[in-house]
Amino acid sequence: MGETTVKRTAGRESAPLSPPSPILPTGAGVRAWLRTPRRPRIWFEILLILASYWTYSLIRNAVPEQKAQALKNADWIWRTEESLGLAFEEAVNQAANSVTWLIVTMNYYYATLHFVVTIGVLVWLYRRQPGRYAASRTVLFATTGVALVGYYLYPLAPPRLMTGQNFVDTVLVHQTWGSMASGNLKHMSNQYAAMPSMHIGWSLWCGLMIWLLASAPWARILGLLYPAATLVVIVATANHFWLDAVGGVVCLGFGFTVSFLWYGALPQRLPARVEPLSVPGSGPPPPAEAETGPGVRADDAEPETVGSGR
Template sequence: MSSHTTPAGPADGPAASPRRRLIRELLLVAGLFAVYKTGRMLSTDRTEEAFRNAGRIWDAERTLHLPGEGAIQRLLLHGDALVHTANTYYAAVHFPATVLFLIWLYVRRPGHYLWARRVLAVLTGAALALHLAFPLAPPRMLGAAHLVDTAQVYGPSVYRAAPATDTMANQFAAMPSLHFGWALMLALGMIAATRSRWRVLWLLHPLVTLLVVVGTANHYWLDAIVATVLLGGALLVVPRPRVRAGSLPVVRHLPRPQHGGRAAAPAVREAPAGAVGAGR
């Protein structure tokens, strides 16, 4: 298979165009995140409502016979190093992992990047609406749960001990768990954008995240379940990226010789004829 390439020149457009697209994406993502962080803070003073909702969620989980969050926490509390690692994972992996995921897609899979960015935007917007409509105290604050605030006891912690004095985070925005929602989208995005036979292992990230957010008493099981439902809705409304014909490697087997005396030629792997693309 042959291909023809033409050196880049003035007719190809200004050289700064890729930089402008990158700057636009950075500003867009940063702006969406700033709106989300600002919006979350609007419900920080609804303490009584947040604790009433926490009691309702706790009772609902018992009615549904969901496993107690304490079962996971007791596993973490078997060793200081284990619970410290879980707290560090909660504090340090969530946001950087999502950023690296988007950067990798932007560079290597532009079509999948647009899809993933839109899905995350829809998921985060829906989560913000629910945070405002349903303030929820996490299980570490609920007396009936009898759970340890592992971040405050063992460290590190991203929250202040008194929610009312925390000007950087809304501790009553437990439902849904975006820690889990973003982690699940990262795994699904990488599975969709790669072809490795081991790509299913990306699902370990949301699995570990789920055990961490529950075991550290930052989220209820229902927080993760609701995040999954919202992500499913986002995936339904955002069109998936299209893969153009020829974008995947093609293996062509040469015909075997009609008469003996010569070994069959090996299979020839052709280069991809296109690239992953998506409608804008």
């Protein structure tokens, strides 16, 4: 017998195969993509940090300076600490101020490390822990964002601006630079935004990130010492009450909660390294299907031999 063939319908030509159009996910698919850890892009992170800090400073300084209420709240904080037997800020401030080299060092510590160490930890996370960077950065941003609510709802004068007490404004006395709330720079910054303390919020974030993610024991120990030293500095320079530090810790707890709800895990539980992810639907198309696969009808197939005679 002759060869048996299957022929396509007369007058119909087979259409060339083309890759399926990418389908952008919606709803849960987009949320899942956004929540997936990915390698950060340096240009985007720099722009995000600069824009976020500029917005934070703008909003913080735009909060009305409610001097009377801020001083009233400071008196209430001081009386509360006295009732607890923990009103030690004045003694620490005066003791540190009596040692010139020590208080000058603390003034510069307060002015510089707040930014230097935080940026340093962000860079370290970006380079060494890229899979955890976004979740860690979200903690920091949410912490800073919720602090703005505290500045608006609870204006608070720092101890150095209280009346009737013996606190020393160490920046003014020792003529050191760095405090945006002292000297000629005081008109550029909100004087009554002491609660919560972001020096504590940021330093504790740095310390925890180093403690949780660093491998070297000495680095982890330094990570824990940094927020402890910062607490001493903010009290010794009379920029904060210790209760302001408690406010900073509460804000940091909020930041970790936001990050956990978004990523489904705390930063240390995420993979340290991840591969870059493409935008949904923009990846390379799948390989072309076989001619008899999906998208090709049986009567459109090319003639092929399906059997042979004897």
